[in-house]
Amino acid sequence: MTELFLVVGVLAVISAVFMLLSDNAVHSALFLVITMVGIAFMFLLLNAPFLAMIQITVYAGAIMVLFLFVIMLLGAERADVSSLIGSDNRKFRWYIPVVAVAIGSIFFIFALSILNSGVATRQIPADPPQARFLHAAADVGAVEVYAGETLLAADVTFGTATDFVALPEGATSVRIVADAAEYVVDVNLEADTSSTLIAYGAGTPQVSVIPTDRSTVTDQRSGRYVVFNGYADLEAVRVIDIGTEFDENDNNTLVESLPFGEYSAPLLVEEETANWTIVDANEPDDLVTRLEAFELERDTASLIAVVPLPVADGTVRPGTVVVKVEAAPDFGGPRAIGYKLFTTFLLPFQLLALLLLAAMVGAIVLTHRETSKARERAGGRRRVSRPLAQVIAAQVGQDITPDAPQLPGGEGSRAAGD
Amino acid sequence: MIPTDMAVLLSVVLFVLGTLGVLLKRNAILVFMSVELMLNATNLALVAFAQQWGQETGHLFVFFIITVAAAEVAVGLALIVAIFRTKKSINIDDLHQLEG
Numbered sequence: 001m002t003e004l005f006l007v008v009g010v011l012a013v014i015s016a017v018f019m020l021l022s023d024n025a026v027h028s029a030l031f032l033v034i035t036m037v038g039i040a041f042m043f044l045l046l047n048a049p050f051l052a053m054i055q056i057t058v059y060a061g062a063i064m065v066l067f068l069f070v071i072m073l074l075g076a077e078r079a080d081v082s083s084l085i086g087s088d089n090r091k092f093r094w095y096i097p098v099v100a101v102a103i104g105s106i107f108f109i110f111a112l113s114i115l116n117s118g119v120a121t122r123q124i125p126a127d128p129p130q131a132r133f134l135h136a137a138a139d140v141g142a143v144e145v146y147a148g149e150t151l152l153a154a155d156v157t158f159g160t161a162t163d164f165v166a167l168p169e170g171a172t173s174v175r176i177v178a179d180a181a182e183y184v185v186d187v188n189l190e191a192d193t194s195s196t197l198i199a200y201g202a203g204t205p206q207v208s209v210i211p212t213d214r215s216t217v218t219d220q221r222s223g224r225y226v227v228f229n230g231y232a233d234l235e236a237v238r239v240i241d242i243g244t245e246f247d248e249n250d251n252n253t254l255v256e257s258l259p260f261g262e263y264s265a266p267l268l269v270e271e272e273t274a275n276w277t278i279v280d281a282n283e284p285d286d287l288v289t290r291l292e293a294f295e296l297e298r299d300t301a302s303l304i305a306v307v308p309l310p311v312a313d314g315t316v317r318p319g320t321v322v323v324k325v326e327a328a329p330d331f332g333g334p335r336a337i338g339y340k341l342f343t344t345f346l347l348p349f350q351l352l353a354l355l356l357l358a359a360m361v362g363a364i365v366l367t368h369r370e371t372s373k374a375r376e377r378a379g380g381r382r383r384v385s386r387p388l389a390q391v392i393a394a395q396v397g398q399d400i401t402p403d404a405p406q407l408p409g410g411e412g413s414r415a416a417g418d
Numbered sequence: 419m420i421p422t423d424m425a426v427l428l429s430v431v432l433f434v435l436g437t438l439g440v441l442l443k444r445n446a447i448l449v450f451m452s453v454e455l456m457l458n459a460t461n462l463a464l465v466a467f468a469q470q471w472g473q474e475t476g477h478l479f480v481f482f483i484i485t486v487a488a489a490e491v492a493v494g495l496a497l498i499v500a501i502f503r504t505k506k507s508i509n510i511d512d513l514h515q516l517e518g
Contacts, residue, residue, distance in 0.1 A: 005420045009428045016435045016455060025447055032451050035432070039458050042428070045420050046469045051480050055461075058484050063454065063491050070495045071447055074502050099441045107434040111427060120422045124472050336474050337481065345478050352485050359489035366496035 005045055012038030025071045029064060036060040048332040129169055129189035132212075133176075134161040134198045134303065136230060136321045137205035138310040145197075146175040158310070161323040164194060164214075176207065183207065196323075200230030200307045210263045214301050217327045219268050223300045224327065227255055227264040227278075230307040231318050235259065236281035237288055237306055241274055257281040271298040278306055278320070288318045299335075301327045425466035433459035446498050446508040450491070457487050 015034035022028045036059045043052035071077060133145045135156045145152040145162065153162035169191050176183045176199060185207040189195060194212045199205040210228055217224055229237050239255040254276070255264045274294045280286040289306065302324040309319030329336035341349050432455060439452025461480045468476025502508050 001420065002424075005424065009424075013428070013431050013435070016432055019451065019455070020435060020439050020443070025445060028448055028451060032455065035455065036458065039432075039462055042420075042425065042462055043465055046425060046465045048465045048468070048477055048480075051461075051465060051477055051484075054481065054484055055458075058488055059454070059458070063488060066491055066495055067447065067451060070499060074447075074499065074508065076445065076447055076502075076508055096442060100438070103434055103437050103441070107430060110430045110434075114423050114426050114430065117423070119426070119467075119470065120424075122470070124470075331472065332468075332474065332477055337477055340474050340478050341481070344475075345482075348482060352482060356485065356489050359492050363492045363496040366493070366500050 001045065005042070008038050008041045008045075012042075025077050026068065029067050029071060032067075033060050033064050036064065050332060050334045050337050126191035128166040129191055130164040130194040130214075131167050131187075131189060132162045132164045132194075132196055133174075134196050134305065134321070134323055135159065136198055136200045136305045136307040138308045138316050139203055140178045140181075140199070140205055142178075143199075144177045146177065147172050159321050161196070164325070174207070176205075196303055198228060198230065198303075198305060200228075200305065201232055206230075206261070208261060208263075210303065212301060212303065212325070213266055214325060215328050216330050217268070217299050217301075219270075221270050221298045222268045223271060223297050223302060225267040225269060225296070225302050225304060227258060227267070228303060228305045229258040229260050229262055230305050231288065232260055232308075233318070234280050234282075234288065238279050238281040238284060239264070240277050240279060241269075242277050243275065266301075269296050271296050278318075289320055291320060291322075297324065299327050299329070300324050419469075420466070422466050422470040426463050429459045429463040429466065431459075432456075432462065444509050444511055446501070446510050446513070447495075449510060450494055450498070454487060454491070457483060 012035045015031040015038070019028045019031035019035065022031060036055065040052045040055040040060065043049075043055055131147075133153060133156060135143060135158050138158065140158070142155045142157045144154045145156060147165075147167050152165055156162060167189055169189060171186060171188050174185050174187055174197060176185070181204075183199070183205060185197070187195070187197065187209050194214050196210045196212045197207055198210055199207050208228070208230075210226065212226070213224060227239050231237065236257040236259045237255075238253060238257055241252040241254055243252065254267055254269075258264055258281070274291070274296050276291040276294055278288045278290070280288060291304070302322060305321045305323075306318060307321055308316035309321075311317050329339055436452045436454075436456035436459060439455065440449055443449050443452060461483055464476040464480050464483075468474060468480075498508055501513065505512060507513075
């Protein structure tokens with residue numbers, strides 16, 4: 001990678017130097033295209049694929065074509081009578097060595113400060129731990145969740161999860177306050193991680209901490225799924241992808257045996273509409289619950305909790321609670337850029353659109369004057385044709401204008417009277 | 419992964435070359451092209467720092483700079499064309515009515 005960087009970097013610098021030294025403006029523009037493409041390549045190496053493509057289309061494509069177009073339109077290829085070296089017949093310009101020395105010394109100051117800054121060895125500061133609360137305890141009504149003394153979320157009902165919130169690093173006491181009761185659980189959160197606090201179980205709820213990986217899903221078209229067993233009546237459960245109902249042979253065990261209170265390793269599955277069943281791991285014929293026509297989505301991180309669900313008559317039956325969250329988008333990819341563009345940078349984006357509009361109008365206005373002048377000139381030429389018609393009439397010896405209205409459609413009268 | 423300081427060093431080299439072009443070239447179009455080179459050099463530094471800190475804000479800035487540069491080129495080249503029509507020259511030594 002570093003060799004590639006060196007080769008492309010040297011190429012970009014050399015073509016930039018040739019751009020300055022070339023006497024022909026067209027050659028300069030073409031050398032600048034090479035530099036632009038080199039910089040686009042650098043963007044690729046620096047994890048910015050979207051910007052690399054933008055660089056190629058906008059700079060190497062649109063802008064440079066505009067430059068070449070104007071150079072050729074004006075015939076300005078040789079307009080730079082003095083090259084950078086000054087080897088022309090005009091007077092020696094004293095400021096060239098001065099400028100060169102000044103800029104060169106600025107360059108050395110910059111280069112030394114960059115090499116001594118140690119920027120490449122600096123570490124990214126750790127993010128505070130993120131956590132959310134998932135209410136999956138059937139017998140408990142709406143709850144309030146506190147971390148320490150601060151309220152994280154109020155009125156969390158069964159089957160819903162709060163948003164992720166930043167919590168202090170280290171040990172935190174999380175209090176879950178229901179109508180009458182209060183449950184306290186001590187959790188220990190590490191920096192740069194995301195966790196789900198899940199309350200589950202019939203009767204008095206238990207609380208577990210499930211690490212939730214929200215990082216970019218690198219597998220193509222895949223989502224990340226974690227299964228949690230919160231169903232106390234069985235020792236362990238098994239998760240099976242039964243595929244289509246009609247084909248008995250494509251059963252695919254996703255999780256072999258998941259004991260009560262445990263969570264599975266993340267399953268990476270491609271997006272599709274799936275049929276999953278959850279069975280007793282010891283008695284595979286005993287169905288616990290099913291996930292029918294279950295939409296597996298790409299670029300998401302989901303948690304499937306197998307918990308007792310309340311039924312209308314006050315009893316419970318096993319069921320699932322699924323919470324889904326978007327995985328972090330690809331760094332430097334179009335999804336990440338678009339997300340930021342339409343959230344944090346929406347106002348600058350709008351202003352930019354206005355600026356482009358203004359630039360378009362400006363460019364039209366700047367070049368419009370000549371066009372209107374040309375139209376005036378054309379109109380003027382038409383005006384001199386009227387005396388010409390009279391001249392012809394005089395030479396022919398008769399006035400041709402009275403005859404004109406006899407022409408079909410009256411075309412002649414308008415042409416003559418114009 | 420490219421070391422950030424190397425990428426920033428390359429960006430400084432390109433920026434300096436662009437500055438030299440702006441100060442020493444006499445053809446208005448070439449001065450303009452040198453300005454574009456300087457803008458590109460800053461873009462490169464921004465992308466390098468964005469990768470260093472794992473933050474996409476640098477990418478957004480580059481996106482905005484590229485767009486503004488496109489607008490600037492459209493207006494600037496229209497200006498150059500307009501000046502060429504009146505003065506019959508785009509040598510910046512001939513364009514000094516303001517006597518700056």
